[in-house]
Amino acid sequence: MTRRKTTNPTAQRDAQLLEIAQRQFRIETLETQNWDRLDFHDVAVWAIRAALEEAFEAGRRAGPANTQV
Structure with missing residues (x-):
């Protein structure tokens, strides 16, 4: 039996946002560093x-969210 790899959608989203910030803004991290300059x-x-x-576009490619209200 093959185990399916589970992924955390929040972690995936955060990783995509970081990649965009790094590429578009040249920002190293999206974490608060408590230093105005950073x-x-x-x-x-x-x-x-x-x-x-x-x-x-990343959200559109990901498709509709699988959330239930």
């Missing part, structure tokens, strides 16, 4: 737009 960044509006578009 926690606040000047970002161009076109970079914000590109990151939002990339995140939107």
Whole structure:
């Protein structure tokens, strides 16, 4: 019997968001570092737009959420 690998959807989402932030904003981490110089960044509006578009497309590719209310 083959074991299915379980994945944490929150961890996957966080990893994708970090990849987008690193690529679009050159930010090393999305964790709070309690140092203004590391926690606040000047970002161009076109970079914000590109990151939002990339995140939107990632969500669209992931498909509808499997949540029940």
